[in-house]
Amino acid sequence: MALKLTERFEQALIFGTRLHANQVRKGSGIPYISHLLAVASLVMENGGTEDEVIAAYLHDAAEDQGGRATLDLIRERFGENVARIVAACTDSWVEPKPAWRPRKEQYLEHLRQEESPSVLLVSSADKLHNARTILADYRMVGESLWDRFSGGKEGVLWYYRSLADIFKSKGVKPAIADELERLVNEIEKLARN
Secondary structure (H helix, E strand, O other): OOOOHHHHHHHHHHHHHHHOOHHHOOOOOOOOHHHHHHHHHHHHOOOHHHHHHHHOOOOOOOHHHHHHHHHHHHHHHOOOOHHHHHOOOOOOOOOOOOOHEEEHHHHHHHHHHHHOOHHHHHHHHHHHEEEEEHHHHHHHHHHHHHHOOOHHHHHHHHHHHHHHHHHHHHHHHHHHHHHHHHHHHHHHHHHHH
């Protein structure tokens, strides 16, 4: 049966767009909502429920736009299930964010323990879109790409290889997990040259 999106999805689009209105993607100037739309689209295309699609669109809202207060608004407007997925996709609740490597190590450990197919779907869609962007930008700007990331070249390579391995081992949808693995392989290949 085809997914039927309701007024809740429309409200999530408005809510998320307003939250992220002034945010842009690192190093590109592209409006951040392009990423949110892409992640929601990936979840939708891979059998996600309306709650999962909404959570995909709002996955960075709490982390980037207000922390737990924003999560409370998400819970109030879109329900506990959406809020739970968003919370599980959040790697930091504090500003300024903790150091990059320990924060990423903690998030990877969280994913290793995660059993929710909804959380794994949304998180993997997020990371897949990020990897697509990293590879496209790497091909365009070369080594200067790594200046955008707190973790630097080696850190980002380690993080995305770890993510690909975790999602594969957790049985995430092959359309996402396999593509993420291919992209990580390609990024690693370019990085060695």
